[in-house]
Amino acid sequence: MVWERSMNKLSRGLSSSQIRKPRPPSLVSLDLIDEWSSTFTHSHSPPIQKSINNDSARIIDGRSAAEEIKSSIAVEVSRMKESIGKVPGLAVILVGQRRDSLAYVRNKIMACHEVGFRFSIAELPESCTEDDVCDALSNYNKDASIHGILVQLPLPQHFDEGKILNVLSLEKDVDGFHPLNIGNLAIQGREPLFIPCTAKGCIELLLSSDVEIVGKRAVVIGRSNIVGLPTFLLLQRHHATVSIVHAYSENPEIITREADILVAAAGVPNLVRGSWLKPGAVVLDVGINPIEDPESEHGYRLIGDVCFEEAVRIASAVTPVPGGVGPMTVAMLLLNTLEAAKRALCFT
Amino acid sequence: MVWERSMNKLSRGLSSSQIRKPRPPSLVSLDLIDEWSSTFTHSHSPPIQKSINNDSARIIDGRSAAEEIKSSIAVEVSRMKESIGKVPGLAVILVGQRRDSLAYVRNKIMACHEVGFRFSIAELPESCTEDDVCDALSNYNKDASIHGILVQLPLPQHFDEGKILNVLSLEKDVDGFHPLNIGNLAIQGREPLFIPCTAKGCIELLLSSDVEIVGKRAVVIGRSNIVGLPTFLLLQRHHATVSIVHAYSENPEIITREADILVAAAGVPNLVRGSWLKPGAVVLDVGINPIEDPESEHGYRLIGDVCFEEAVRIASAVTPVPGGVGPMTVAMLLLNTLEAAKRALCFT
Numbered sequence: 001m002v003w004e005r006s007m008n009k010l011s012r013g014l015s016s017s018q019i020r021k022p023r024p025p026s027l028v029s030l031d032l033i034d035e036w037s038s039t040f041t042h043s044h045s046p047p048i049q050k051s052i053n054n055d056s057a058r059i060i061d062g063r064s065a066a067e068e069i070k071s072s073i074a075v076e077v078s079r080m081k082e083s084i085g086k087v088p089g090l091a092v093i094l095v096g097q098r099r100d101s102l103a104y105v106r107n108k109i110m111a112c113h114e115v116g117f118r119f120s121i122a123e124l125p126e127s128c129t130e131d132d133v134c135d136a137l138s139n140y141n142k143d144a145s146i147h148g149i150l151v152q153l154p155l156p157q158h159f160d161e162g163k164i165l166n167v168l169s170l171e172k173d174v175d176g177f178h179p180l181n182i183g184n185l186a187i188q189g190r191e192p193l194f195i196p197c198t199a200k201g202c203i204e205l206l207l208s209s210d211v212e213i214v215g216k217r218a219v220v221i222g223r224s225n226i227v228g229l230p231t232f233l234l235l236q237r238h239h240a241t242v243s244i245v246h247a248y249s250e251n252p253e254i255i256t257r258e259a260d261i262l263v264a265a266a267g268v269p270n271l272v273r274g275s276w277l278k279p280g281a282v283v284l285d286v287g288i289n290p291i292e293d294p295e296s297e298h299g300y301r302l303i304g305d306v307c308f309e310e311a312v313r314i315a316s317a318v319t320p321v322p323g324g325v326g327p328m329t330v331a332m333l334l335l336n337t338l339e340a341a342k343r344a345l346c347f348t
Numbered sequence: 349m350v351w352e353r354s355m356n357k358l359s360r361g362l363s364s365s366q367i368r369k370p371r372p373p374s375l376v377s378l379d380l381i382d383e384w385s386s387t388f389t390h391s392h393s394p395p396i397q398k399s400i401n402n403d404s405a406r407i408i409d410g411r412s413a414a415e416e417i418k419s420s421i422a423v424e425v426s427r428m429k430e431s432i433g434k435v436p437g438l439a440v441i442l443v444g445q446r447r448d449s450l451a452y453v454r455n456k457i458m459a460c461h462e463v464g465f466r467f468s469i470a471e472l473p474e475s476c477t478e479d480d481v482c483d484a485l486s487n488y489n490k491d492a493s494i495h496g497i498l499v500q501l502p503l504p505q506h507f508d509e510g511k512i513l514n515v516l517s518l519e520k521d522v523d524g525f526h527p528l529n530i531g532n533l534a535i536q537g538r539e540p541l542f543i544p545c546t547a548k549g550c551i552e553l554l555l556s557s558d559v560e561i562v563g564k565r566a567v568v569i570g571r572s573n574i575v576g577l578p579t580f581l582l583l584q585r586h587h588a589t590v591s592i593v594h595a596y597s598e599n600p601e602i603i604t605r606e607a608d609i610l611v612a613a614a615g616v617p618n619l620v621r622g623s624w625l626k627p628g629a630v631v632l633d634v635g636i637n638p639i640e641d642p643e644s645e646h647g648y649r650l651i652g653d654v655c656f657e658e659a660v661r662i663a664s665a666v667t668p669v670p671g672g673v674g675p676m677t678v679a680m681l682l683l684n685t686l687e688a689a690k691r692a693l694c695f696t
Contacts, residue, residue, distance in 0.1 A: 026539050027533070027538075027539055027540070027543075027582075027585050028537060028538070028539050030585060030586060030587075031536050031537060031585075032587065161537070162537060162538060178531070179528055179531030179532045179534075179535055179538055180527055180528050180531055181531070182530075182531040182534050182535055183526070183527030183528055183529070183530040183531030183532075183534070184527045184531075185375070186527075186530050186531070186534055186577055186581070187527055187530055187573050187577070188379050188571070188572075188573055188577075189376060189379060189509070189510060189573070190375075190376070190510055190527055191374050191375055191376050192375070195375075214596055215596045215597055215598040216598065217598070217603070223536070223584065224536075225535050225536055225537070229534055229535070229536075233534070234375075236571065236592060236594075237375050237378060237379075238378060239378075239380065239594070239596045241591065241592065241593055241594070241596075241597040241598070241600075241603065242591065242592060243589065243590065243591035243603075244584060244589065244590060245589055246584075246587070246589070248562055248563045248587045248589075249563055249589040250563040250564065250565070250589070252589075255565070255589065255591075255606075258603075
């Protein structure tokens with residue numbers, strides 16, 4: 001079974017006595033890598049239904065929602081430029097040459113150009129030191145033309161992500177990953193300076209699709225710091241009844257089947273099958289998994305964490321991959337950067 | 349039905365268009381008061397079963413677990429005193445004269461005396477200003493004989509709790525309520541300086557009772573900043589599959605019935621009935637609700653959020669009220685203060 005390997009990994013990596021040990025010296029010592037293994041790869045996915053019946057789910061078009069948001073951002077940028085002669089600036093720090101990171105950064109550059117933002121990038125070799133990254137961050141912290149900074153994650157393994165993110169100026173943390181931001185997202189009565197982009201994009205898609213959130217059962221699959229956790233926190237701030245399913249959850253399909261709103265962010269292609277879904281559920285698929293496809297231009301194509309062909313017959317609404325949550329994430333990054341610039345420049 | 353009033357309150361207090369409004373100006377504007385109304389008061393509770401059958405749940409004895417922890421703290425305090433001539437110091441800031449707050453503070457004073465801590469209290473009248481509270485905090489921040497400070501919550505309504513807690517030195521925040529602490533509790537790979545006491549007490553009770561947490565379904569009822577939220581976060585760091593049920597949750601009894609581990613922290617007497625429990629569940633009752641009782645010495649007695657007499661016949665283990673989570677909360681406060689003192693004094 002798909003989950004067994006995770007549990008075996010757990011028992012190999014961390015004995016149950018370690019986990020049960022009263023007053024463990026640290027929480028970090030309990031941390032486990034959420035490696036989801038799956039027998040459901042693309043090769044096992046069912047044949048694509050070319051014709052979908054009339055009961056098929058509404059496709060939530062993240063691309064057009066993102067375009068709409070970008071258009072309104074572009075209008076704001078023009079107004080800012082005309083009024084005070086300045087535009088929002090976004091800086092990215094990229095370490096190494098990961099193919100997926102390069103693709104994400106390319107998307108961000110294009111999006112900045114589209115809306116009229118200034119864009120700057122610091123490209124560092126994989127062999128650079130933490131101090132090199134911190135120096136680049138400090139420079140951008142001081143640069144008044146830069147209002148948002150992000151460090152493209154993941155960093156190479158030997159880097160201390162926490163230490164580096166601590167250097168980043170809170171006012172420019174447009175990814176919203178600083179622990180103070182996460183704390184303020186979690187605590188009722190508090191306001192984070194920035195809401196992490198994918199979580200914000202998911203909620204925007206629900207709101208713009210008129211999906212009722214208050215009181216509804218929401219399940220988030222995956223508890224990553226950058227997607228699962230903030231999405232949980234934001235759904236809860238919107239008064240959903242939220243559960244997080246992760247690689248060590250027993251019977252994940254049972255709890256997932258209770259979700260009125262499902263956010264799949266495990267990073268496992270086709271993990272969520274039709275049988276995991278409650279009929280009529282709204283499904284947001286955050287997964288962007290490249291799988292080999294000799295017929296496509298680059299030799300691969302992207303699929304989500306949700307088996308789309310099955311979901312579309314059971315859910316009431318579903319986001320496609322690509323063209324769903326992905327474009328919204330970029331739009332939210334632009335929105336956060338616009339907010340940061342307005343705040344820094346006292347422009348309303 | 350018990351939940352209807354909450355939902356009505358919601359529709360009165362906040363229109364659905366407000367909640368659905370895309371890109372709300374702030375998260376705080378979405379916040380709702382989680383007022384749980386209940387028809388299940390003590391007067392409706394079933395007659396107490398004087399004789400409990402053999403299938404009854406194990407009673408998790410928080411009082412004796414707390415005594416054990418306090419004993420080991422007292423040993424550490426002696427060692428510290430002998431070795432460096434210093435003892436941990438705890439300071440409490442108390443505003444006003446709430447009866448429950450006075451009782452909690454009394455417990456803390458007694459506990460400090462028991463283990464040999466220095467204790468200091470700043471009692472301020474309800475009519476004092478935020479600046480008065482901040483001044484008291486600043487003084488304790490600077491006082492080298494004080495290693496832990498807590499502001500007894502709740503503060504009178506006109507106070508900005510967030511603003512006041514921001515003044516508190518992170519290194520002395522033994523309640524663990526600072527957003528940076530909460531953020532570091534939430535984020536995998538990060539370590540909070542302090543774990544909020546009730547959440548920590550709950551996990552300690554589970555660990556010391558040999559309850560398996562990894563992969564199990566856990567439900568936390570109540571999403572308060574001081575109990576529900578940190579308990580959720582800590583259970584998740586221990587790899588449970590966690591859901592939070594709150595006053596706006598639809599069908600709370602259905603999700604609660606799925607819990608292998610239930611933490612009830614709604615503040616509603618007898619909210620959780622036997623029919624809400626999965627047979628064999630482990631139930632931690634955080635509620636401490638005073639109800640009138642002419643037969644008891646003070647004219648009232650304390651009951652929990654869980655209908656104990658019903659729970660004991662269905663659960664496999666349950667904490668009593670009083671004598672369950674409450675004493676553990678105080679013990680964890682002492683433990684956090686001991687840790688703070690050790691850190692400040694570089695004593696290992």
